[in-house]
Amino acid sequence: MSDAGWRPVRRTRTFEEVLAQIEERIEADGLAPGDRLPGERRLAEQLQVSRASVREAMRVLETLGVVSSTVGRGPDAGAVLTARPGSALTDLLRLHLRLSSLSMRDIIDTRLMVERWSAEHAARHPDRHGAELAAMERALERMERPGLPPEEFVEDDTAFHLAIVQASGNRLLTAVMQALRDSVRRYAVEAIVRLGDTAILRRDHRRIFEAIKAGDTAEAGRAVADHLVHAYPELFGGSPSSSAPHGACPLDEEPGR
Amino acid sequence: MSDAGWRPVRRTRTFEEVLAQIEERIEADGLAPGDRLPGERRLAEQLQVSRASVREAMRVLETLGVVSSTVGRGPDAGAVLTARPGSALTDLLRLHLRLSSLSMRDIIDTRLMVERWSAEHAARHPDRHGAELAAMERALERMERPGLPPEEFVEDDTAFHLAIVQASGNRLLTAVMQALRDSVRRYAVEAIVRLGDTAILRRDHRRIFEAIKAGDTAEAGRAVADHLVHAYPELFGGSPSSSAPHGACPLDEEPGR
DNA sequence: CTGTGGGGTATGGTCTGACCATATTGTGGT
DNA sequence: ACCACAATATGGTCAGACCATACCCCACAG
Structure with a gap:
């Protein structure tokens, strides 16, 4: 009999x-x-x-964000199907980050790609995204409050950028970006503190918003790209891919720009 | 005392x-x-x-893809930190799909965006991605085997497209795309069966591969886009966004093309 | 010397049955 | 009508047991 081609029997735990x-x-x-x-x-x-x-099965379902358990008696107690399947993703990404299998560069590159794509989409049909545009404007105004602590700025910044992705209508991307922002909240606050001044960022936000509202797709994409460069200058320093072994020069590009 | 502003104490389970x-x-x-x-x-x-x-904690860690448990004795038995943190993402996405909160359109749009971006990246420095190019070529050859059942074709197709993303060097994107492909494997097989003939797809793959190898970024991006249109014609039919309420016309675009 | 068989043992997997804390529901008394 | 209290159903936790598995090691045979 052949020695290869065998695989251990799949033990199915109860x-x-x-x-x-x-x-x-x-x-x-x-x-x-x-x-x-x-x-x-x-x-x-x-x-x-x-x-x-x-119970072990319930724990898995809970981890996956499918159910949520509450004690006590009554029609709303026990294991209830939850409506927030996103938080599981957040936990996952947060863990990946803690276990340092992901770099900040990867995250910002991803943000750049997704948000640029979303902004261009949104700008193509600004009339269809009244709700998202309103959310963006609300966030813009909140970020103008004087003496705003970094934590709250990040909160509004997250709302602003999420609204962009939401306007793309892609629920997969929305879920992933939501989880990503939640996972890196702490780092975002640090980045703001390190930056010191948020004036440039707020100007960038206005620029993105106006471009989408005006239906200028190209400008919207450029505005998003410029914004992320301003927010994370240390990642886009003149040195070409200093710590990135391969790839990732996400700005000197965009075919046919 | 105010009635609002209170929240139930967070019961911390052991x-x-x-x-x-x-x-x-x-x-x-x-x-x-x-x-x-x-x-x-x-x-x-x-x-x-x-x-x-x-045990409940271990179950969560296992669900999150942090550890993997094996019975028996010896230095490799018990709870071992796993090296494949991706499978948890797979479970999550698969569940989201089953609970039908995601549409096929969202997934294909995401693939289009990510793989196009990755292909363009890879094409920018083809010399740095010998390993990935080799993997792509291997997959290409496997897909040429006559009488290949759809399941195996999808397997090689996944390897091919994953190699593209891997060449971007972005581990976050690689993890997400890996999970995404695993989650939709069944649907991918169905799509192949519905298509009937894989000749067009195989030709597209060659085209993508050659473009990356030749360092033609624009052509690589175009090739990826055309490929996905060929693979999912029903999503890109002439009818303008038939089932998509807003957004998602992922082809008539690319600013400044 | 080799190796081969079997017992010892540490591991996760499972079960039983109990008790606790909590929250709703029902009931009886005021 | 209202309120206090018991009944009850829920998840949360525990202790202790047994099983199947897989490795380790050693004695014994070749």
Whole structure:
């Protein structure tokens, strides 16, 4: 018999089976956010497993952002399908960051690409994005408040940039960017403090906003790019890719600019 | 006293405390992928909690892709820091898909943006990406095998496109795209079957590969865009954004082209 | 010397049954 | 009508046991 071509038998732990069946039920019964799952004891009985196994499955579902558990009695207690599937992504990205598998350069490059793309999209049909434009303007005004602490500035800055992505209508990108901003909030505050003055950033924001509102796609893209360079000058210093082994010269480019 | 402004005290479950302490230890001790965590019994004893609580924490860490548990004895058994933090992202995205909060259009738009950007990056310095180019060529050859079942074609196709993103050097994008491809594998197979013939796709792949190798950034970007249109014609049909309420006309664009 | 078989043991996986804290619901008394 | 209190259902936690697995090591046979 051949020695290769074998693979170890897939050991299926019971909590994984429980997990799968719960997911199936959610899908089959068409459960929506806010709906309740059966209690742990009941699930354990029906699946004929121990409550501990059910609990491990619930922990996974909770980590994945599918359910949220509350104690007590009543129609809203127990495991409830949650409506905020994004926070799981946040936890993931935050962990990746802590375990230093990602660099700041990667994150800013990604932001540049996504937000530029989104801004161009938004600028193509500014009339369709009244809500997002309003959100952007609100954030703009909040950022003008004198004596604003860095933490709050970052908050409004996040709202502004998220509105851009939201205007693209792409929910995948919106979810990822939301999680990304949440994950790096601390670093963003540090960057603002290091920068000292937010005047340039606020001017950039206005420029982006006006470009989108005016439907000037090219200008909107350029404005986003310039803005990120101003916000993270240390990443775009004259030295060509000082710490980046390959790739990442995200500005000297854009084919046909 | 004011009635508002209060929020319920944050009940900290013990497994969350365990989780936090484990994360701290990983960071403080500088543990790297491959290193072992103490056994569940030992952790429970040192933290003075029950083994069940430790297990729930481990389940979360496993879901987050931080550790991977194996039974048995020996230096490689137990909870080991995993080197593949991507699988957690895969689970998340797959779940989001099942709960239908994401549309195929969003995914393809994202692919288009990311892979175009990556291809342009790679084409800018083709000499630095020998490894990725080799991987792409290998995938190209595998896809030429006659009588290839759709599943295997998708496998090689994924390898090809992933190599493009890898060549960008951006680990965040690489992780996200890897997870995305894994999440939609089933749909990709269906798309291939629906298409019937892969000749056009294979020709597109060659075109992308040659453009990157030749350092033709503009052509590389165009080739990627054309390829995705060929692969998902139903999304880019002549009807202007038939099912997309706003945004997403990802081709009639590229500012200053 | 080799190697081969088997026992010892540490690991995660699972189960049972209990108790606690919390929050709603029902009920009885005022 | 209102309020106090018991009943109850929920998740959270614990202790202790047993199982299957996989490695380690040593005695024993070749």
